[in-house]
Amino acid sequence: MIWEELQQQIDARERDGLQRRRRTLEAPCGPLARVDGRDLISFCSNDYLGLANDPALIEAVCVGARTWGVGSGASHLVSGHLAAHEQLECELAAFTGFPRALLFSTGYMANLGIVPALVGRGDAVFADRLNHASLIDAVQLSRAEHRRYPHADVPALVRLLEASTAKRKLILTDAVFSMDGDIAPLAELLEIAERFDAWLVVDDAHGFGVLGPQGRGSVAHCGLPISERLIYMGTLGKAAGASGAFVAASELAVAWLLQTARTYIFTTGASPLIACALSASLRLIEHGDARRSQLVRLAAQLRAGLAGTRWRLLDSPTAIQPVIIGDNHEALRVAASLYDRGLWVPAIRPPTVAKGTARLRVSLSAAHTEAHVAKLVDALRDLA
Template sequence: MICDELQGELDALQRDGLKRIRRTLELPCGPLARVDGRSLISFCSNDYLGLANDPALVAAACAGARNWGVGSGASHLVSGHLGPHAVLEEQLATFTGFDRCLLFSTGYMANLGIVPALVGRGDAVFADRLNHASLIDAVQLSRADSQRYPHADLAALERLLAASTARRRLILTDAVFSMDGDLAPLPGLLMLAERYDAWLVVDDAHGFGVLGAQGRGSISHFGLPANPRLICMGTLGKAAGAAGAFVAANATVIEWLAQRARSYVFTTAGSPLIACALATSLELIAAGDARRAHLRQLVAQLRDGLADTRWRLLASPTAIQPVIVGDNHATVRLAAALYERGLWVPAIRPPTVPNGTARLRVSLSAAHGEAQVAELVSALRELACA
């Protein structure tokens, strides 16, 4: 049968502890979840500021639906660029400090649009080895020469740049690495981009809204000045609590992407009600210092609580707190033991992370309370002794 080979490969995933399970939630996104009638504390989502079910965003979305309907009806360049889209792009440009912004349907689509629009055959992309899958796929689509440097290794990157004879060069990196929680050395990367006449494309999916002054993101966190070489992608479905993504850059780059980024040109524009909700989200992010301070306190609470156990946490200052286990099956068992205690923490395994580094990925949110984090710490301490 035509599906027998696929079934065999699915069986192999199950045997190797790599098969993923999709669960259906019976409550809105938040720190409390219900799955199959079971109540859980969730440490799974990227809703870092707790905005996904915020009443102000819900009200803005409802008002947006009444005023603008549900669908946009077409791509941005045909007739789908509605008033709320234009307003949001202007607000994002002002908030991030760039000349212009361009909205995309998802962060994945934004990355697939940026790289192939800027480089192609005869060009070179220099990518961090731990970049997100969307960046890896974007490089493959571009057909540019792909050169991967060891994670955050500026010296290795400089050697590659110095040896390159490519027509155009593009440095590509996550800002906050989604499975490790650490930050890219953005000041050093920008310095190399200037020295070797390259673009620096930064995926700030997990930094926007959380890091920097008023949550302006990783570029603000490092105090980097405006620079025509710098291109930032930020997602709007994580800390911003809704959906979509944006690319921020100088006006010339944004206009080029609007003309040549295929995942922008050839897809229907996002819902206008989401753009209305995001306008409110930006206001809450800008006024969200208390949320960010609470989130930092929860990070410290978790790390301090597990410091003297056998669990090894990576050196992450962000809301992403990976607990390295190593073996795939052991990681799945640990996640299952927590689940039985009413704590939902995802088991992350290859190919999402390198072989031998399977882990729990604890995602903290400003919506979590100290008592909920204390419950997770207590359970992990107990399981550390099992």
């Protein structure tokens, strides 16, 4: 029976330490959480700049609701593209330096829209092996050939491109890798895209707002020029503190995506009040050097505090600080011990990461204090 098969598969996930559990947060997103009546210091969220509960965004939402109501009422290409959306797209293009930007409801939907719009059967996508699930799914949806190169291995990518006879080629990569916290070699990837007449699609979910001058993202951080073959995707539910995503690119590329990206065309436009909040968020990001400096200090404090212990930290210059445990069950035990001490740190296991590399994923926020990180360091040193 199909129901018995499902139960057996769920039981197997439990036995292998792979079962996921959802907790209900009883407080706004922030460094201090409340779950099941317990107060915790949270190192789970991607609210890197601490904007998710910022008064300026809350006020912008209230003004936006009074001005535009709550819903957009239709897809963008029917009647759901409001002036608040248009203003935000113009602001995002100016902020990132690209000629034009296009809003999407989520980063996942943006990626599912971009790749199939640019390549299809007979084409090839060359993807970093550690790319996010949304990028993997996007390639499958496109029906293009999927060639994966070892993580950040530029010579291997070149060899794959040299051997390819595909009509159109697309290089696909995260900018900041969400489980390792490292940054893709974007300058080299753009040079390779130019050499092989390929698109370069960059998913900057975890770099936008955090990296680069004024938080303009990983492309700015790596000093890339604005190229016609560069497609830049940034999410707005992490450092920007709200929700949604955008694609920034040349006028022609954005015009093509507007006409062909199915996840843009066939879905209701996001709430206009969120667009109002994001306009306010962009201003805070641009003037948020103090927040970004706080992130750097906290990461240095964590790394220095765990030096000399058995815990291995990956070489991450970002707000994502993975602590490698290895075994699934041990990662769960360590996370549970931290939880008992009032510290909420997620245990990440396969298939999100490779087998044998289960880890704690410490996500830092500018809203954390040195005291918060000190408590985490003390607990991890004790557990080591």
